[in-house]
Amino acid sequence: MYPVSYHKPASVDDAVKALSSGEEAMVLAGGQTLIATMKQHLAAPSDLVDIRGIAELSGIKISGDTLSIGAAMTHAEVAASKDVQKHIPALACLAAGIGDPAVRHMGTLGGSVANNDPAADYPAALLALGATVVTNKREIAADDFFTGLFSTDLEDGEIITRVDFDKTEAAGYAKFAQPASLYALVGVFVAKRGGDVRVAITGAGDDGVFRSEALEAALAKDFSEAAAKGAGVSADNLMSDIHGDADYRAHLIRVMAARAVAGAA
């Protein structure tokens, strides 16, 4: 990789200062994507600002119906958290299925969300659960946060501090992992609150994570596997690549949605 200066601030303010001091500074959250990208010269930051030393970004808390997860919490920590398992079991299950064990020990919630990889798992959870991304500057609804491939509403010098998730009546996640990369070829997260059902799809959209109106309408009427399988999911705007074409992904969306409903708790 190209030469890079490393910083490890102890506070959000110091992190913001470090981010603005470098010519092209980037946040290092877990590095499981960023370091690989830097090795390929696809990213060449002048400075890396490691946010894992900031106490404010750690911890998992429940207050009332809201589960708050610090941005620097690793996938392994989220998966093993009794609070997450109790409050939103589907989220713990999703975290337990990201990458492999060594990746889960390093990769973080904030890093995954800020990177917004079109095949990452967390964006589907945030969108379906209607989560709130909290930064050092403001609160951003998941609906406004994800703005396309590897793109988010985050501004320069803005750092995710935590993500807030409201409790659901039932939620489930199922993914068909691409066997080599373990990223989602298709991942479907369903969340039900009374008559309102939100369904978010990752891995399949040609512009990143998105909500499926067809599945939401079908599941709001009848929250069942049969309804998910029978939903009219269109192949329009889905990705076609070496691993599967748009029609194949449309089919997988229905199958994964049915599995997510079956496992919803």
Add this chain to the structure above:
Amino acid sequence: MTKVSLTVNGKPVARDVAGGTLLSEFLREDLRLTGTHIGCDTSQCGACVVHVNGKAVKACTTLAASLEGADVTTIEGLANGGLHPMQEAFKEHHGLQCGFCTPGMIMSGVDMVTRYKAEGRELTQEAIRHELEGNICRCTGYHNIVKAVEDAASKM
């Protein structure tokens, strides 16, 4: 350069490292601990797995500069007098062919056994196969690797 002080295999180490120095490079080139192998260098194959503060990580996707105060264990630090039970089990069950992936397999094996024991979960054959998703053996020797991990789990 960043000054970093850490513990590697129980010994204190202090070095100045460049910001982009990978833990795998640091171990192999600065400390000459070449038991940690670099296979794919893209965090897929797991040949470089070591323990940082008791948890398995891919050394090729970890920056040495980020490890101030950390406790690192490599394959060289596992044996304590005799072989570690995981090493013994890989030998006993022929859990290797060419041996290139073995250091990472063993470090991942120790990590999963430790984790499952701490959580009071049963490490079944299926769980071992699932846990080994991040470790690739190109001699297709998984069957004996799984047997070795299972056997070591009963002795650790």
